[in-house]
Amino acid sequence: MSAAVIDVRNLKTHIVTRWGTIKAVDDVSFTVAPGETLGLVGESGSGKSMTCLSILRLVPRPAARIVGGAVILDGEDLLGKSEREMQRIRGRRVAMILQDPMSSLNPVFSVGMQVREPLAGYHGLSGRALRSRAVDLLASVGISSPESRLAAFPHQLSGGMRQRVVGAMAIAAPPRLLIADEPTTSLDLTIQAQYLRLLEELQERYRLAMIFVTHNLGIVAKMCDRVAVMYAGRIVEAGPVEEIFRAPLHPYTRALLESVPRLGESAEWLTAIEGQPPDLAVLPRGCAFAPRCPRVMDRCRAEEPPELAIAPGHSTRCWLHAPA
Amino acid sequence: MSPAPLLEATRLTKHFALRRGLLGRRTDIVRAVDSISFTIEAGQTLGLVGESGCGKTTTSRMILRVEPPTSGDIRFEGAPLAALDREGLRHYRRSVQAVFQDPYASLDPRMRVAAIVGEPLVIGQRPTGTELRRRVRELLDLVGLPERAGRLFPHEFSGGQRQRIAIARALALSPKLVVLDEPVSALDVSIRAQILNLLHDLQRRLGISYLFIAHDLAAVAHMSHTIAVMYLGRIVEMGAAAEVALRAKHPYTQALFSAALPLDPGGRSEEIILSGEIPSPLTPPPGCRFHTRCSHVMDRCRRDEPPLHTESGRLVACHLYPQATA
Numbered sequence: 001m002s003a004a005v006i007d008v009r010n011l012k013t014h015i016v017t018r019w020g021t022i023k024a025v026d027d028v029s030f031t032v033a034p035g036e037t038l039g040l041v042g043e044s045g046s047g048k049s050m051t052c053l054s055i056l057r058l059v060p061r062p063a064a065r066i067v068g069g070a071v072i073l074d075g076e077d078l079l080g081k082s083e084r085e086m087q088r089i090r091g092r093r094v095a096m097i098l099q100d101p102m103s104s105l106n107p108v109f110s111v112g113m114q115v116r117e118p119l120a121g122y123h124g125l126s127g128r129a130l131r132s133r134a135v136d137l138l139a140s141v142g143i144s145s146p147e148s149r150l151a152a153f154p155h156q157l158s159g160g161m162r163q164r165v166v167g168a169m170a171i172a173a174p175p176r177l178l179i180a181d182e183p184t185t186s187l188d189l190t191i192q193a194q195y196l197r198l199l200e201e202l203q204e205r206y207r208l209a210m211i212f213v214t215h216n217l218g219i220v221a222k223m224c225d226r227v228a229v230m231y232a233g234r235i236v237e238a239g240p241v242e243e244i245f246r247a248p249l250h251p252y253t254r255a256l257l258e259s260v261p262r263l264g265e266s267a268e269w270l271t272a273i274e275g276q277p278p279d280l281a282v283l284p285r286g287c288a289f290a291p292r293c294p295r296v297m298d299r300c301r302a303e304e305p306p307e308l309a310i311a312p313g314h315s316t317r318c319w320l321h322a323p324a
Numbered sequence: 325m326s327p328a329p330l331l332e333a334t335r336l337t338k339h340f341a342l343r344r345g346l347l348g349r350r351t352d353i354v355r356a357v358d359s360i361s362f363t364i365e366a367g368q369t370l371g372l373v374g375e376s377g378c379g380k381t382t383t384s385r386m387i388l389r390v391e392p393p394t395s396g397d398i399r400f401e402g403a404p405l406a407a408l409d410r411e412g413l414r415h416y417r418r419s420v421q422a423v424f425q426d427p428y429a430s431l432d433p434r435m436r437v438a439a440i441v442g443e444p445l446v447i448g449q450r451p452t453g454t455e456l457r458r459r460v461r462e463l464l465d466l467v468g469l470p471e472r473a474g475r476l477f478p479h480e481f482s483g484g485q486r487q488r489i490a491i492a493r494a495l496a497l498s499p500k501l502v503v504l505d506e507p508v509s510a511l512d513v514s515i516r517a518q519i520l521n522l523l524h525d526l527q528r529r530l531g532i533s534y535l536f537i538a539h540d541l542a543a544v545a546h547m548s549h550t551i552a553v554m555y556l557g558r559i560v561e562m563g564a565a566a567e568v569a570l571r572a573k574h575p576y577t578q579a580l581f582s583a584a585l586p587l588d589p590g591g592r593s594e595e596i597i598l599s600g601e602i603p604s605p606l607t608p609p610p611g612c613r614f615h616t617r618c619s620h621v622m623d624r625c626r627r628d629e630p631p632l633h634t635e636s637g638r639l640v641a642c643h644l645y646p647q648a649t650a
Contacts, residue, residue, distance in 0.1 A: 043512040158601050188375035189539065190598045193583040197597055215513050218585025241589045259517035261546035262587060264570050270517035276482045277512050
């Protein structure tokens with residue numbers, strides 16, 4: 001096992017609002033090794049995107065602030081870096097692909113200009129060498145006739161093609177860590193299948209450490225080696241994908257897996273999770289999932305469960321698994 | 325013989341004219357929906373699946389009479405819509421309701437929930453105050469909301485609860501058919517099962533039919549009795565939900581359902597990844613519209629468009645399955 005590319009330790013990001021301080025990321029820890037994919041799963045507001053933005057130190061300031069922990073990239077803590085240093089890390093060592101390619105691409109510049117920009121910046125290329133690298137890069141993300149696409153503008157491309165261009169820019173360096181935040185949510189199903197295949201190929205070629213943010217458990221099953229399930233700012237369960245899908249420990253993980261309709265299972269009713277998603281401004285005492293948990297105990301409403309290691313690499317925050 | 329279906333669409337077609345070129349002199353035709361036929365039985369669900377531009381939303385808009393068909397007709401309880409008089413159309417509009425994707429956009433933020441849910445009643449039936457309050461209470465109860473919800477505003481509810489309000493409003497006039505256009509895709513994953521169960525329960529209790537449109541194929545398979553798969557304005561396969569979802573015949577259906585990823589970390593083997601993109605409905609390929617992306621493509625597919633015909637108990641439009649000569 002090689003050393004982790006990214007080691008997030010006890011990360012805490014808070015957002016100050018009118019209604020009080022929201023713990024958007026609350027004591028989150030994980031590592032990702034080269035060539036490994038970590039799935040970050042959770043509902044809207046669970047803190048998965050805020051975790052990723054914290055790694056890049058791009059949380060919306062001044063409302064949101066990283067208040068504690070460490071984000072260690074190849075042995076260096078990013079939280080101690082100056083803004084200038086961070087600018088040399090973003091894109092070059094940690095790249096990110098977002099859900100909507102139109103918001104990552106500039107509509108008034110051609111694809112060629114946008115792909116050349118990181119190449120010129122990272123590798124100091126210019127002239128013919130730069131152009132030929134840009135063409136190679138577009139070809140490597142599966143864009144056909146890349147020479148002619150250089151002159152195209154983002155609006156002239158389909159959603160799938162745009163997301164490929166974003167992918168090309170993300171691997172221009174290539175980075176050590178690639179964060180993909182719902183990269184296929186805006187794509188059609190058959191185009192999503194193509195894009196997931198592309199990400200797998202790129203990861204293998206560059207041995208990228210990858211964080212894959214999604215709410216789609218099917219994508220987690222296909223793409224990820226390990227998974228961390230987030231609820232109300234905390235990781236409530238983390239472990240190898242096979243283990244978590246086969247034998248989930250946390251009632252929330254189990255409920256999520258059971259509530260999704262499956263092809264080929266003709267159960268008349270789905271197992272629904274009762275209640276509503278938590279309001280982060282007024283979280284209950286104890287475990288945040290307790291109000292919806294089918295196996296809630298008195299202790300859950302009084303004390304917050306600590307992180308409990310159950311098996312090597314598999315942990316959960318749930319009193320059900322506390323040693324008696 | 326079985327009675328007439330609740331709704332029957334025959335060779336339903338919608339073309340949009342696009343003015344292009346200098347001074348809009350050139351007109352291109354988008355064949356959004358091109359001669360499709362299907363039926364919706366009373367108390368049953370027809371699932372409509374396909375990717376963007378396949379025409380599923382245009383189809384639902386024609387059923388809701390937001391969009392007049394270019395040709396073809398829709399019969400409701402045996403009567404063609406085109407021949408309905410004012411009173412007949414009023415009856416149709418009451419009988420066919422809709423629930424849309426985004427409950428944040430579909431509810432008026434300035435109205436209290438009781439007014440939102442009661443609005444169709446006020447317009448349609450002019451009930452007395454007591455009657456209206458009783459019916460609104462019934463509707464809220466039906467969708468699992470407490471009575472006091474009626475006094476609140478939409479912003480006081482979460483996404484799943486708002487979708488319940490939208491469903492209550494759709495049920496106000498006791499419709500026979502409800503068009504569900506992506507009813508759960510804007511909701512949190514943990515809430516989707518609640519709403520799907522609610523819709524299923526309402527169908528059982530009230531005997532309503534659904535036209536269910538969604539890109540989550542497992543959800544469509546779960547909810548539907550029949551599934552129709554559309555590609556570029558055409559139905560390419562239609563049949564019993566389990567048959568189409570699990571034993572698809574058309575190569576497009578096979579690829580589509582294989583792209584709906586199973587929750588099984590081991591089962592990564594039999595995935596079909598299509599090459600190429602979805603062609604523009606402005607210039608659909610000649611012959612079979614799917615031939616540009618099909619791995620089984622034959623010469624014939626580039627030339628002749630395959631008709632929808634019976635194959636293994638469902639309808640398929642593909643030359644791989646030769647039509648039995650009549």
